Structures are given as structure tokens and as C-alpha cells.
Amino acid sequence: MNGLYSLKPWYADRLAGLRAGCAARGVSPDTLTWAGVACGAAAGAALAFLPAPLAALPVAVLLAARLGFANLDGALARDTGRTTRRGAVLNELGDRAADLAMLAGFLxxxxxxxxxxxxxxxxxxxxxxxxxxxAGAPRRNGGPLGKTERCLLAVIAAASGWYAPVLGVVAVGSVVTAGVRLHWIWRELGR
Structure with a gap:
């Protein structure tokens, strides 16, 4: 049960040319992480300041870019041999910050x-x-409601004005996803 996360390899292939261009220009993976955070914050601002359905297009474009940067930063680091432990931490913090900045727009x-x-x-x-x-388990991503699904739901809210129902789905779906991951992790660690 990987949800839209199962499309990540396909999406990464679509970004290969952009990744190669970033590598050729010496773009830092950390710069891409920060760009993703900025896109998440801008999507949150669009949610906050533009009425539905006018917010839909900018939110969709900004969150597509946010997901693109989230995919590109780590791949660029691996492709160019610039993976670092600090970069891994920044990547995780950037993903959480981009999500929270987007969700802050709902305030x-x-x-x-x-x-x-x-x-x-x-x-x-x-x-x-x-x-x-x-704890030693392989990193588990995906699930019924991950990062990609949250972005899609934000676009639906921006298009429809169904802010409260979308937030309810995000809350419940995220708890279910956490439960799915916990179950898988618990099984892995018990082997």
C-alpha cells in the first residue's frame, strides 16, 4: 500500500534532464531543499490569500514544484557524490517545514x-x-496518505473551498498511514 508514492520512480525519470542540468551548473542539493520549502510556503500563502477556486492553479503549480524539489535534492546529491549526513538532516527538516508551511495557509x-x-x-x-x-529497520515511505496525497488534497481544497473536510481527511489519513508504517516497522524489527 504505497499510494501515490509508488509513482516516485516514474517521476524521478521525468526529472532526469532537469537533474542533469542542475548537476552541470553546480547547483547545491541544499538549494533545492530550500526551494521546496519556499514553494510549500508560497502554496500556503496562496491558500490563505486567494479564494477558491482562484487558488487552485497557483497551489497546484507550487506544490508540484515542491514535490519536484523534494525529489531532485536527494537524487542530485547521489548523482554528484555530494551526499552528507547534514544534507540528510536538512532534507528531512525541509520536507517537514514545506508541509507545515503549506498547512499553515489553512489557518x-x-x-x-x-x-x-x-x-x-x-x-x-x-x-x-x-x-x-x-532502530535498524529499512526506511518506510508511502502509505495511504503521504506527502503527495497531502499536496493533492490541498489542491482539492484550493479548488473547492472544502477546507475543513480536507483537513479532516489529512488528519485521519495521516494517523492511518502512521499506523500502517508502525505495523510494518514493528514486524521488521521483530525478525
């Missing part, structure tokens, strides 16, 4: 408690995957 259109609940729940799958990896 203008939904109750604080609901946005906070969705934001906390959205971080759980990643923290579980990192905890499992720290």
Missing part, C-alpha cells in the same frame, strides 16, 4: 484546532519512518 480559512490537528498528524508518518530507520 486563514479553517479553525486553529483543526489545522493544528492535521499538521501534527501529518508529521507522524515521517517521524515513525525515521524512528524505525534509527
Amino acid at each position: 486563514a480559512v479553517a479553525p486553529l484546532w483543526l489545522v493544528a490537528t492535521a499538521a501534527l498528524a501529518a508529521t507522524l508518518p515521517s517521524w515513525l519512518a525515521l524512528a524505525g530507520a534509527a
